[in-house]
Amino acid sequence: MPELPEVEVFRQIFNSSALNQKVAKVDVLDDGILENISSRAFEIRMKNATFQATHRHGKYLFVELDTEETLMIHFGMTGYLEYYKDGEEEPEYSRIVFNLNNGYNLYYVCPRKLGRVSLVEDEADFIEENKLGPDTYSDEFKWEDFREIMKGKRGSIKTTLMNQQLLAGIGNVYSDEILFHSNIYPFTEVNELNEEELRTIFEKMKMVFEQAIKAEVKEEKFPKNFLLLKRSEGEECPICGGMIKREKYSGRSSYYCEAHQKKK
Numbered sequence: 001m002p003e004l005p006e007v008e009v010f011r012q013i014f015n016s017s018a019l020n021q022k023v024a025k026v027d028v029l030d031d032g033i034l035e036n037i038s039s040r041a042f043e044i045r046m047k048n049a050t051f052q053a054t055h056r057h058g059k060y061l062f063v064e065l066d067t068e069e070t071l072m073i074h075f076g077m078t079g080y081l082e083y084y085k086d087g088e089e090e091p092e093y094s095r096i097v098f099n100l101n102n103g104y105n106l107y108y109v110c111p112r113k114l115g116r117v118s119l120v121e122d123e124a125d126f127i128e129e130n131k132l133g134p135d136t137y138s139d140e141f142k143w144e145d146f147r148e149i150m151k152g153k154r155g156s157i158k159t160t161l162m163n164q165q166l167l168a169g170i171g172n173v174y175s176d177e178i179l180f181h182s183n184i185y186p187f188t189e190v191n192e193l194n195e196e197e198l199r200t201i202f203e204k205m206k207m208v209f210e211q212a213i214k215a216e217v218k219e220e221k222f223p224k225n226f227l228l229l230k231r232s233e234g235e236e237c238p239i240c241g242g243m244i245k246r247e248k249y250s251g252r253s254s255y256y257c258e259a260h261q262k263k264k
């Protein structure tokens with residue numbers, strides 16, 4: 001599932017391909033992807049709009065248009081963007097095609113159809129209405145903010161990190177990664193963590209995002225000590241040589257090293 005680093009890389013790809021381009025035509029191939037707007041209205045309102053600027057908040061990508069509306073893109077479990085010259089074969093599972101004036105097409109691809117696309121009036125209002133927490137990679141998001149959010153929280157550190165209403169951007173894979181580098185067992189209760197441990201989690205979160213974005217989220221470019229290269233039971237821990245364990249919770253798998261992420 002695309003998490004903060006993936007969406008940041010999609011944003012960078014968007015900037016280097018489609019930014020400042022004008023939309024000649026839009027084809028919605030599956031209107032189940034659209035939220036709060038019909039495909040006809042979406043096609044009419046996107047036609048002749050120019051992509052002016054991009055922002056990311058957590059796992060959401062926002063593209064400011066010159067029409068005073070903003071295109072909101074969420075990638076669900078499996079979504080991504082593709083950019084091809086018109087006439088090349090269309091990617092499988094394309095749900096929306098943005099036909100650009102420069103002769104290229106931008107495709108919103110989403111095999112499992114759990115993504116969402118919409119036009120919103122204002123990005124800040126959207127973030128507020130959806131009750132999203134602060135973007136965890138933003139420079140404005142500081143340790144003091146993180147400490148405040150963690151104060152008095154119940155439940156495990158992993159599920160707290162993944163709660164988008166508290167912190168925007170972290171999902172299943174990166175919560176494991178952050179805790180792996182922090183030497184913390186994922187199902188430790190938040191109220192069992194001391195200030196030093198929380199501070200480590202905050203710093204490792206910034207480090208993990210920075211490295212993942214620098215690697216353009218390509219496996220071969222990740223640092224060799226990253227857990228996401230070893231997400232399978234019985235693998236050798238790339239930090240201490242211990243054994244990687246898997247634990248299921250709410251139908252999803254969490255991975256950790258039983259040697260250096262000990263239960264309290």
Ligand SMILES: [Zn+2]
Nearest residue numbers: 237240257260
């Ligand atoms: Zn280890």
